[in-house]
Amino acid sequence: MKKIRIGVIGVGSFAAACQLKDLQKIDNAEVVALCDVVKKRAEKQAKIYGITSVYDDYHALLAREDIDAVTLPLPDQLHRKIAVDALRAGKHVLCEKPMALTFEDCKAMVQAEKESGKCLMVGQIGRYTPAFVKAKEILDSGVLGKLFFIESEYAHDYSKMRDESPWRVTSEREPIIGGGCHAVDLVRMLAGNPEEVFAYANNLSLTDWPIHDCTVAVMKFPDGVIGKVMTSTGCKRHYTMRSVLYGTKGTLVFDNKSSYIYLYQERFIPGETDQYLGHSQQEIALEIPIEVNNHNFAGEARDFCNAIAEGRPVISSSIEGASTASVCFSIVESFQTGNKVKVRYDFSD
16 A cells, blocks of 8 residues: 655644644554654654654755655644645645635635645544534435524633644634634535625633634525524633534534434424324434544544545545635624625635
């Protein structure tokens, strides 16, 4: 089996806790080099994983002809520059989410991918979360009937992250872009591209951060579907992406941290009366067991490596990543202006 030889650029907390460990699980992947501006950090991880090549300048890593692909677990502000450089150096790229922080940066990354002929994948990891994959399967089966409303949330307390991740505390990194893009990507995966958005935002929890720590966005989807995404990075609760699909024949409640998906229908038992053990059938949830794998980077990386080997597109493509980011940019524009905003998807013009 030919292995995809990978260089990891940036070995901070996410790379150390997730990427390097999960890349060891991929049969056709081999990490051959690490790079970090703090070279000792890269050297520490190289020793743990038996990697012999370490750099503090990513250009030197990209110059190696024996590296097929790179992963970029980097601060959002660096995505465009390093991804474009890597593509132009002839490397396939797995870039962390969000794709970038401006529409222009996303467009430049899509263009660089097109010119290079290489693959640019965006780490919208929710597309590999078992509960979300199952929710799409159930929706596509038709058991919910016609979808008419979808909602999701990104609830994650960032209050302890200021010191460990100072790059999060910048005005251009609104939480709806940096974290809420997970929930936006999920509703896009299930309901398609929203045509327009309207949003409100406030900053009442992390008051010393230059960002809006709570955002609520209402979206208009194709076929008359409407939706909502709430993002909070100052909430006091466990991290969750609780989501609900409302269809004309059933309702599905699910999230990324629970071991069950809950399906409600008017009837589970055809021919039975409406009363079942003293309750109408639609008051009783069918509990569908599901694997809990909130950050399934192994699944994401496996898709990346297999797509390269097989010459096929990845699930979380550059266009998908750019489209999700564009919805997020439109949400920010809406709460800043107080206007409805039509979402742009013209990345390839």
